[in-house]
Amino acid sequence: MNSKIWLSSPHMGGQEFNFVKEAFDTNWIAPLGPHVNNFEHDLEAFTGSKYAAALSSGTAAIHLALIMLGIQSGDEVICQSFTFSASANPIAYLGATPIFIDSEPETWNMSPGLLEEAIIDRINKGKKPKAIIPVHLYGMPAKIEQISKIAAKYDIPVIEDAAEALGSTVNGKAAGTLGAIGILSFNGNKIITTSGGGAIISDNKQFVEKARFLATQARDAAPHYQHSQIGYNYRMSNVCAGIGRGQMMVLEDHIAKRRNVYKTYTEQLADIAAISFLPEPASYFSNRWLSTILIDPSKSDGITRETIRLELEKDNIESRPLWKPMHLQPVFEDCPSYIDGTSEELFNKGLCLPSGSNLTEVEVQRVIDIIKNVFQQQ
Numbered sequence: 001m002n003s004k005i006w007l008s009s010p011h012m013g014g015q016e017f018n019f020v021k022e023a024f025d026t027n028w029i030a031p032l033g034p035h036v037n038n039f040e041h042d043l044e045a046f047t048g049s050k051y052a053a054a055l056s057s058g059t060a061a062i063h064l065a066l067i068m069l070g071i072q073s074g075d076e077v078i079c080q081s082f083t084f085s086a087s088a089n090p091i092a093y094l095g096a097t098p099i100f101i102d103s104e105p106e107t108w109n110m111s112p113g114l115l116e117e118a119i120i121d122r123i124n125k126g127k128k129p130k131a132i133i134p135v136h137l138y139g140m141p142a143k144i145e146q147i148s149k150i151a152a153k154y155d156i157p158v159i160e161d162a163a164e165a166l167g168s169t170v171n172g173k174a175a176g177t178l179g180a181i182g183i184l185s186f187n188g189n190k191i192i193t194t195s196g197g198g199a200i201i202s203d204n205k206q207f208v209e210k211a212r213f214l215a216t217q218a219r220d221a222a223p224h225y226q227h228s229q230i231g232y233n234y235r236m237s238n239v240c241a242g243i244g245r246g247q248m249m250v251l252e253d254h255i256a257k258r259r260n261v262y263k264t265y266t267e268q269l270a271d272i273a274a275i276s277f278l279p280e281p282a283s284y285f286s287n288r289w290l291s292t293i294l295i296d297p298s299k300s301d302g303i304t305r306e307t308i309r310l311e312l313e314k315d316n317i318e319s320r321p322l323w324k325p326m327h328l329q330p331v332f333e334d335c336p337s338y339i340d341g342t343s344e345e346l347f348n349k350g351l352c353l354p355s356g357s358n359l360t361e362v363e364v365q366r367v368i369d370i371i372k373n374v375f376q377q378q
């Protein structure tokens with residue numbers, strides 16, 4: 001059996017263990033400590049965001065962002081449909097209703113046209129949505145300038161889900177810094193990992209201070225434990241932040257390597273007419289967290305993304321269909337949605353290829369050769 005090739009696996013740079021050892025040596029094995037503070041400073045410096053709070057996960061970050069924006073039971077929150085369920089689950093934690101918006105074909109993210117249509121329709125039905133969650137999927141930034149304009153027109157705050165897009169930019173500005181609040185994830189398969197973790201970033205000091213307060217059980221200033229609000233245990237530990245500090249030292253390198261994996265796929269698979277990629281619109285920069293392909297059924301002679309996925313699996317290579325849209329998920333099927341078929345089509349035609357920054361040239365070639373073979377045998 002050939003060695004396993006993962007879709008996207010953790011990739012340590014070398015310094016992580018020294019930071020973790022420092023945490024042990026100084027006995028800072030707590031959800032507080034110097035690594036947490038320094039990791040936050042690293043994130044601020046890298047993204048250009050004024051403030052960052054390191055948390056236990058990206059999901060926790062979205063949950064806190066919604067709480068800080070005052071989302072309550074019965075409220076409506078607009079969310080991109082084409083995403084991972086963690087973008088939408090925190091809306092449900094609060095008893096609020098997600099309103100799902102389909103994608104546009106240029107970035108595969110929230111369609112500004114459908115967004116405005118939805119806002120107008122929700123207002124006409126009697127409820128103005130309380131927040132908008134666009135997602136920068138696979139590292140490709142959403143049409144955030146248009147989305148922000150619409151959000152400003154109706155005075156609705158934007159929470160950018162940049163869990164997959166650390167290092168991506170629009171006009172030189174970092175994904176996650178273009179709305180009221182941005183969220184990041186450092187889960188094991190993301191572009192950098194703290195083994196599990198996330199962050200809130202914002203230029204609004206109050207939001208970030210409030211996030212830290214809520215994430216550490218909402219303790220009031222008193223010598224005893226006093227609480228006047230419901231708190232959460234959502235802070236990142238100093239040990240995990242040590243891993244994060246080491247990962248920040250190799251983030252630029254990870255982005256360059258992932259972009260290179262994408263480039264190799266585009267060059268080597270260019271001759272296969274049925275395969276298309278997701279190019280960057282002008283002034284957009286994607287970290288290429290995952291390289292994705294679409295298979296056009298009118299040119300593929302019966303080959304589907306499933307044909308390719310199964311052939312790769314036979315050779316011990318992990319690939320995955322694109323995210324199944326939230327409006328098609330059983331758990332969200334009763335939620336209102338504004339849909340034109342784009343994300344469903346992407347789901348049906350699309351496949352994520354192995355994309356890790358730790359892939360060797362030989363491994364990328366193994367993937368390419370199998371895909372080429374599938375098409376040569378038709």
Ligand SMILES: *Cc1c(COP(=O)(O)O)cnc(C)c1O
Binds near residue numbers: 056084161186187
């Ligand atoms: C990974 C991810 C999250 C959640 O982050 P966790 O750290 O795993 O909780 C949220 N949204 C998107 C789009 C993601 O890919």
